[in-house]
Amino acid sequence: MTPLRGIALKLGSVFLFIVMAALIKATSQDVPPGEAVFFRSVFALPVILGWLAWRGELSTGLRAERPMGHVWRGVIGVSAMGCNFAALGMLPLPEVTAIGYAAPLMTVLLAALLLGERLRAVRMTAVGIGLCGVLIVLWPRLSVDAVDRVAAIGAALVLASAALRAMVQIHIRRLVQTESTSAIVFYFSLTSTGIALLTLPFGWTLPGPEAALMLVTAGVLGGIAQILLTSAYRGAEAALLAPFDYASMLFALIIGYSVFGEVPTGTMLLGAGIVMAAGGLIIWRERQLGIERGKARPGMTPHG
Structure with missing residues (x-):
């Protein structure tokens, strides 16, 4: 696979995830977040199973060395998804997208705290700049006025979702030491379906035909987007693909305005631009460190 194809797959996944979010937002006034998570998860399962079967990885995808690791990944992931889906009904789509950019910044901090990764000066500076950008986006929602109360709750939910997504990334870094990517993708959809089903007693509704179609479509698109994302990282370096995450803002602006x-x-x-610049700085620095490590590797002894 060429890098250009990897970029195309990444952009395709980013676009589909934004379309999925728009479909969830369109149903948010009638369907509670737990029910939306269920549809998103259960209708992604056939897509993922079909993909694994087509690649001949079905047996790999169903093999779990650490079952409880997948369960905890599901619990954290479902919580993040539920917070994000709830916020979509309270805030504009571009604003949810912008605040969500806090997740990679939080991942850097958690990696230092929980994994012992070194927090270099450039990383610290970028995280600080990025968090200032997030604060700028959040600032209009910090009012205590009754009119803004719903929006303030929505902003808090997106921020909670970003923190949970950062925790998911840390958990996956540990999980990949024993589990295949196929297993992580499959068992997340499976566990999130089961966990979301537990919210059934808390106000699920019977969606109308139009809403049901949108929810089913959201689930299918979510599954396809996950496959495109996984395929993209098979064919291109993470450092090359990471900046294209920010295309989600362009897609969110277009869909948010037109729909x-x-x-x-x-x-x-302004805040979103600052966060994106900070993220770009982290990506650039990680790429530079990767190049430096690559140059140093030939001179290493077998013990490193």
Whole structure:
């Protein structure tokens, strides 16, 4: 696979995830977050199983060396998804996307705290700049006025989702030491389906035909997007693909305006731009360190 194909797959996955979020947002006034998570998860399962069978990886995808590791990944992931889905009903799509960019910044901090990764000056500076950008996006939602209370709760939910997604990334870094990517993808959909089903007693509704179609489509698109994302990283370096995550802002702006009539504020765009710049700085620095490690590797002894 060429790098250009990897980039195309990454952009395809980013676009489908934003379309999925838009479909969830469109049903958010009638369908509670737990039910939306269930549809997102259960209808992704056939897509993922079909993909694993087509690649001849079905047996690998169903093999779990650490079952409880997958369960905990599911618990944290479902919590993140539920918070994000709830926030989509309270905030504009581009704003949810912008605040969500805090997740990679939090991942850097958690990796230092929990995995002992070295927090270098450039990383610390970038994280600080990025968090300032997140604060700029959040600032208009920090009002205690009754009018803004729902939006403030939505902003808090997105921030909680970002923190949980960062925890998921740390957990996956440990999980990949014994589990295959196929198993992680499959068991997340399986466990998230089961966990979401537990929310059935808490206000599930019977969606109408149009809402049901949108929810099913969201699940299928989520499964396809996950496959495209996995395939992209099989064919291109993570450092090359990472910047294309920020294409989600462009897609969110277009869909938010054309579908929901959401006009972004200057404050939101400024904050999002600062967060994206900080993320770009981290990506650039990681790429430089990767090049330096690559140059040093030929001179290493077998013990490193």
